[in-house]
Amino acid sequence: MKIDIPIINAFVDEHKGGNPAGVVLDAQQYSQDQKQRIAASIGLSETAFVSPSSVADFKLEFFTPTRQIAHCGHATIATFCYLRQIGLLPNDQTSKETIDGRREILMQGDMAYMEQSAPRYIELDQAHRDRALGSLGLEPSDLLEGAEPCVVNTGNSFLIIGLKDSARTKSIRPIMTDISAISDEYDLIGYYVFCPEAVKAGRDAGARMFAPRYGIDEEAATGMAAGPLACYLRDKLKIQKHQFLIEQGYFMSPASPSVIDVKLQAEQGSIISLMAGGKAAVSETRQLEI
CATH class of the missing domain: 3.10.310.10 (Diaminopimelate Epimerase; Chain A, domain 1)
Known part of the structure; x- marks a missing residue:
């Protein structure tokens, strides 16, 4: 057929x-x-x-x-x-x-x-944080200030890692076997690595997603990861907004530019749900x- x-x-x-x-x-x-x-x-x-x-x-x-x-x-x-x-x-x-x-x-x-x-957060201990950075060819000095790696789940679990700038984000050297092993340990879909620099004005972050555990080396747009990132930006980095635009795919080779619009719903200071779209x-x- x-x-x-x-x-x-x-x-x-x-x-x-x-x-x-x-x-x-x-x-x-x-x-x-x-x-x-x-x-x-x-x-x-x-x-x-x-x-x-x-x-x-x-x-x-x-x-x-x-x-x-x-x-x-x-x-x-x-x-x-x-x-x-x-x-x-x-x-x-x-x-x-x-x-x-x-x-x-x-x-x-x-x-x-x-x-x-609503987001659920799991903090990494230092050993797992260092392993995660090593699986990307990064050092602790590459991390965005105040952005400790954290597992965030709004339906699927992703390891959110914030880097200082786009240069570091572009230069990632992923070791897929190591990413897959850590993803197994935390039951992750994969890593969502971001920086505060976006290609286009008015965007809140540029991101990359690696999910070798699911046969995905890198993906051009990941709505189920952009949601957790928006929650992380608000709850962990204290960016008090209810709408975030996340770029993805710009740092791939070849590039496949994407943008994800995330709208958060909060009550009494806590996120209770969100909508991600495009x-x-x-x-x-x-x-x-x-």
């Missing part, structure tokens, strides 16, 4: 760049093994499989080339922008079912925003035989 799979670039920056995800509709007809094989054949960091849900408007399952993952930001944004573009999403308020429950989705024009949970565009259609 041949199937056509649209490839959707999510979090495009002014209609360019973004992070590609496969979107497979009517996925209820495929077994879990078939879904994994499809994702491996497409070879992108994540592929979303869309099927009916009894608790939300759509059920979404996410697969990397090597395993299933609970949440995926860019594949969610890709899916809902695509559903809107092909006329299957008439309402601005919609929802997805994932492995661990229902999440709200908000459409604003041609942008899609996904709900994430735009998406179809880049191509691939045909697979399964």
Whole structure:
């Protein structure tokens, strides 16, 4: 059987760049093994499989080339922008079912925003901090002042590492085996490394994401990591804002410019939820035989 799979670039920056995800509709007809094989054949960091849900408007399952993952930001944004573009999403308020429950989705024009949970933080001891820096070819002196590495979870866990400037961020030399080992120990999707310097004015940070544990050496846009970073910027670095623009993909080779808009909801000084979103565009259609 041949199937056509649209490839959707999510979090495009002014209609360019973004992070590609496969979107497979009517996925209820495929077994879990078939879904994994499809994702491996497409070879992108994540592929979303869309099927009916009894608790939300759509059920979404996410697969990397090597395993299933609970949440995926860019594949969610890709899916809902695509559903809107092909006329299957008439309402601005919609929802997805994932492995661990229902999440709200908000459409604003041609942008899609996904709900994430309140942040949970895990501090690293010095030994693990030094190991993490070593896995990137960095020294403690490279860290942004006041930005101690920290695991942050708003649905998925990422190790957030703040560096002083863009030069250090560009010069990272990742040792994928070491990153994967630390990711196993902390049950991470991967590392989200940022600096306060962005390429374009008005942006709050430039970031890179490494997730070799899930078969992803580097990713151009990661909505489920930008959410934790926005929480970190507010809670740990005391940047008292409720909206953050995170750049990603600019420091990759080749570059794939992306921008993620994160809106925080706080009550009595504490973040209780957030919405992370952006735009998406179809880049191509691939045909697979399964």
